[in-house]
Amino acid sequence: MRTQYGGFEKVGATKDDCKNFKQGLNCYTGEYDAEMIVQRLCMKRTFSSDYSFEYDVNDDRELIRVFWADVQRTNKYKMVFVPFTTFNNHYHSVTVGAGLLASETIESYTWLLQMLLKSFGSSPKVVVTDKDTAMKQAIHPCFQTQGIGYVCGI
Structure with missing residues (x-):
């Protein structure tokens, strides 16, 4: 944002505000990152007949294996x-x-x-x-x- 707008002062937030936002975003995705990957790869499978995707979770529903293949x-x-x-x-x-x-x-x-x-x-x-x-x-x-x-x- 600093680069795009020409400095933190033009963003309307301080450098610390941006760091805190990024940390909060990382905390959110840290909990849901595997789920986001699975959703993204499942969506791709619906749009491409030459694409295959499989995954496996353990008893705690944690992602433990991922496979994908794309003919393209x-x-x-x-x-x-x-x-x-x-x-x-x-x-x-x-x-x-x-x-x-x-x-x-x-x-x-x-x-x-x-x-x-x-x-x-x-x-x-x-x-x-x-x-x-x-x-x-x-x-x-x-x-x-x-x-x-x-x-x-x-």
Whole structure:
């Protein structure tokens, strides 16, 4: 609001008022955040026949599992989402990065993999992909000196 209106003095509230409002909003959504996610994903299911969504709650009605799948692979900007997932020291999967690509070309994947290397300083030990030819052709030049394993077709 400060940016949109040109300063707190033009908003009609102090900086503390805004912080208190945000804290109150966070308290509200903290109690209902899982319910809002379920409602949003259920609504999407009613509008898209290629979309599926399932969830599970425990005996205390707490959300414990969520699954969604969308045949549509791009967003409204027609960009492909490419997540990077690893395992932490407890062997839990953790998403550590992601990219949006306007095209699934060797050049796009090479750039994305170079950004991954730049961010982490080393290549992954194993790469698991679908059977995308451009991705496969980008992996080897980017990681060839790193001695990685590669799995295609998962």
